[in-house]
Amino acid sequence: MDEQTAPFHHCHVSTKTILFNRCFMSLNALLLSFLLFYRSSFFLSSPAGRPPAFAWAVVSFGELFLAFQWVLNQAFRWRPIRRTAFPDRLPEPHLLPSVDVFICTADPDMEPTIDVMNTIVSAMALDYPPGKLNVYLSDDGGSPRTLNGMREAYEFARAWLPFCRKYSVRTICPKAYFKDEGEGCDHPEYASERKKIEERYDLFEDNITKFKDRSRGGSGVDGRNHPFNLEIINGQSGGVQQRDMPLLVYVAREKRPSHHHNFKAGALNVLIRVSALISNSPYFLVLDCDMRCDDPSSVKQAMCFHMDKKINSSLAFVQFPQRFHNISKNDIYDSQIRSVFTISWFGMDGLRGPVISGTCFYMKRESLLRRGPGDPLINEIKELRKTFGLSNELVQRLRADGSIQYPAEDSSTILEDAKVLASCEYETDTKWGKQVGFLYHSVVEDVFTSFNLHCRGWTSVYLSPQRPQFLGTSTICLNDLLVQGTRWSCGLIELGLSGFCPLIYGPTRMSILQSMCYAELGFFPLALIPVICFAVIPPLCLFYGVPIYPMVWDPCFIVFPLAFSMLILKHLIEVLSSGHPAQTCINEMRISMIKSVTCHVYGTVNGILKLLGLRKSTFVPTNKVSDDEQLKRYEIRVFDFQTSPMFLVPVGSLVMLNIAAFVVGICRAILQGDWNRMFLHIMLSAFVLIMSYPVIEGMTVRKDKGRIAPSVTRLSALVCVAILVSGWFYFA
């Protein structure tokens, strides 16, 4: 095909998967309606034969809610598509647009400087004309350690970048490169040069450690209260046009306890403004400080979509999957969030695009500054200042449309203007965070911002090449996972239960299927409803011998095991077809049960309190320092229960409740010789117990540091007894 006309990318609609999914959907829908029909027959049965009304109502509500969530979930399975990009077909380098990279860091203690610097160096080494690549770091900690690290990183990059170019290195993150022997090269000088550059890397690492040790006594900087700081780190390299190194810029916005800083979204908005003065690239990549570039080709791959005239007028961002370098073979906590990145986002891509996933996306700057695609930027100066704030410089840049050569000024004026743009008062009485930039309404700024973009008619693209383009650090111990899960649940509920509820706000602005996807996300934490219903009521019924499920001879009996196995079967097929072992299925079900009774509950409560104005949001950054002992447990598939009793007691007590019910149920069945009446109850509790095996083990046989402490076990027993006693009042 002719180079000029060859498409930059290809989209594959997987007809087979779609057909299969829709058949499964129909079958499951049929089973679920039978089930709901069985529940509603309560009203037709004679009062004497009825199950106890309250228990019936709770279980029916749980089932109804589960069915509702299942329906929403099907939107992800309606029309999945897959894409391939052909970066070789892009035009000459001088025709490519320039790209800014935004990296956020917040806390040098939780986010080790050397890892942040590796992310920076990897971004600088992306395969793109260096004069068109600008890397910005937002340091919310305002730490001298980070600033010093950046100067060191720049020095190291001056050697690292030529090395990568010369030997076409693919693992462009130095730490990862030196860890693996991997990537070799036949070049005669390779071995000696590799040795040299490795020594330089060690020096770089040493310098960072030394600086940290020197500032041990504390640097005197308070992460929540510090002034603005900006430094364009460009060593001694020459002119702008023939730059052979990307620009590297350090930005610490002003932070004061008196002003809410809106976490990562706030930090990104500062970068959007400050970078407008310095490079003002039409596209930017967002990275978390723990999310390194693992392959140099992602910019060009993303440009295959952003530069395609057929789709780019409405295209807001190209999202790559989050993948992680620290996932073990048997990922007991589902740290890789498999279903989102291997199923859901492909499904949304078939419906005008996936959700922003916090990091790993190439965004069109314009999409966050204008209403919808095709809408002109506001023209009136008064209106512009009301929206974007009082900086004339910024307003001028927003209207520049690429006509200004960057950097346009000498750095001292940039510094003065940037100081204004990064001050904590700048956003007061503007539309930042409300209409323009990343939005503040929810702590999961990513989901909320993309919901708004999609509502305004923008589209997005999901690109998941075989080789990971980015690799991050995931939460691999229970405590980090649940803390993070609580924040996410809170943020999602702030979407689901607010005035922006996707089922109400969405359908007039986007397709019903797309609204369903967002609703699934916004209501996701509410999975706590069915899980708690099923974990409490059926075992209580079993304990007291009162059936709430049909008995074996009932014609409706078969519906329950059938519906249940169909759901599990579909899950299993998806797990296997995404290339994971069957064990993943169990891991995912287990962890989602644990999350449902812990972080979803706390997150939902926090979210509701926040919506009612009774609570301020918090963002506890995830810990990125690995603890060797915890890491080892994760590797050998042993749960690490070193977390707060707040998380452990609900899990422990519900497991105990099921043990008690199971034992009593089995004994009764044996003594009375009657298995029929409570068969499904026994099965359900057995399922819960099999799923909870690690919890039972943690409470009983384990003696190591990661077990569940006896005091927590006792407390759980107490709660379990309390539930049993209240059940006695009800059933007796």
Ligand SMILES: O=c1ccn([C@@H]2O[C@H](COP(=O)(O)OP(=O)(O)O[C@H]3O[C@H](CO)[C@@H](O)[C@H](O)[C@H]3O)[C@@H](O)[C@H]2O)c(=O)[nH]1
């Ligand atoms: O006040 C803050 C808090 C956090 N961050 C940065 O935000 C990023 C994400 O924070 P992290 O602690 O790693 O949270 P995670 O739960 O791992 O992040 C996930 O969830 C976030 C939303 O809750 C998304 O923004 C992220 O992209 C996604 O990886 C990190 O680079 C932080 O340095 C800031 O810049 N300022």
Ligand SMILES: [Mn+2]
């Ligand atoms: Mn993270």
